[in-house]
Amino acid sequence: MIRLKNKSLRCLLLSLLLASGMAGAESGVLSKDSVLHDQPYADATIIGYPKLQTPVTIISRQGAWIQITTSNGTSGWIRIFDVATVASSKAGQSGAKQPAPAAKTGSGGDTINTGASEGDMLDKAQPNMAEDAKLGQYASNSADARAAAQQEHLTAYQVNFLPEGQP
Numbered sequence: 001m002i003r004l005k006n007k008s009l010r011c012l013l014l015s016l017l018l019a020s021g022m023a024g025a026e027s028g029v030l031s032k033d034s035v036l037h038d039q040p041y042a043d044a045t046i047i048g049y050p051k052l053q054t055p056v057t058i059i060s061r062q063g064a065w066i067q068i069t070t071s072n073g074t075s076g077w078i079r080i081f082d083v084a085t086v087a088s089s090k091a092g093q094s095g096a097k098q099p100a101p102a103a104k105t106g107s108g109g110d111t112i113n114t115g116a117s118e119g120d121m122l123d124k125a126q127p128n129m130a131e132d133a134k135l136g137q138y139a140s141n142s143a144d145a146r147a148a149a150q151q152e153h154l155t156a157y158q159v160n161f162l163p164e165g166q167p
Contacts (some may be wrong), residue, residue, distance in 0.1 A: 026058040028083040030067070036076035040065035043130060046077050056083060063125070 006142035040062045056068040059075070066083055069075045149156070
């Protein structure tokens with residue numbers, strides 16, 4: 001192991017290492033108004049409502065969720081399709097980076113960039129058994145359904161099936 005005696009050299013090396021880690025960070029912009037959660041789950045606590053065109057830094061991905069940090073420093077999770085990554089090769093007249101276009105536009109070759117390929121997401125998809133277990137709290141049985149209907153003064157009607165072969 002190399003031991004650095006010069007404090008300035010150690011600080012410079014540490015700064016370079018940190019900067020190289022941040023250089024790989026991916027930038028994006030919200031493609032619609034979004035809901036920012038504290039965890040990558042639909043029922044997680046909502047911590048904000050970032051707006052369309054908010055610049056973000058993409059930290060990580062998990063299933064259909066992306067962990068981001070907004071331009072004001074708020075971190076959380078949003079749906080993956082709420083973010084368009086910034087295409088570094090697409091510069092506008094101001095020279096600023098522009099979000100990747102949302103559709104193919106003929107011979108120009110512009111395509112959507114959601115930050116993940118369909119194949120990647122489907123190939124790596126895994127069931128979330130904890131979320132599946134949470135669904136059990138919403139389960140109902142026939143007796144509970146009848147009691148709830150009676151409490152709301154609902155009336156039962158028999159509906160016949162359509163004849164075979166009709167839409």
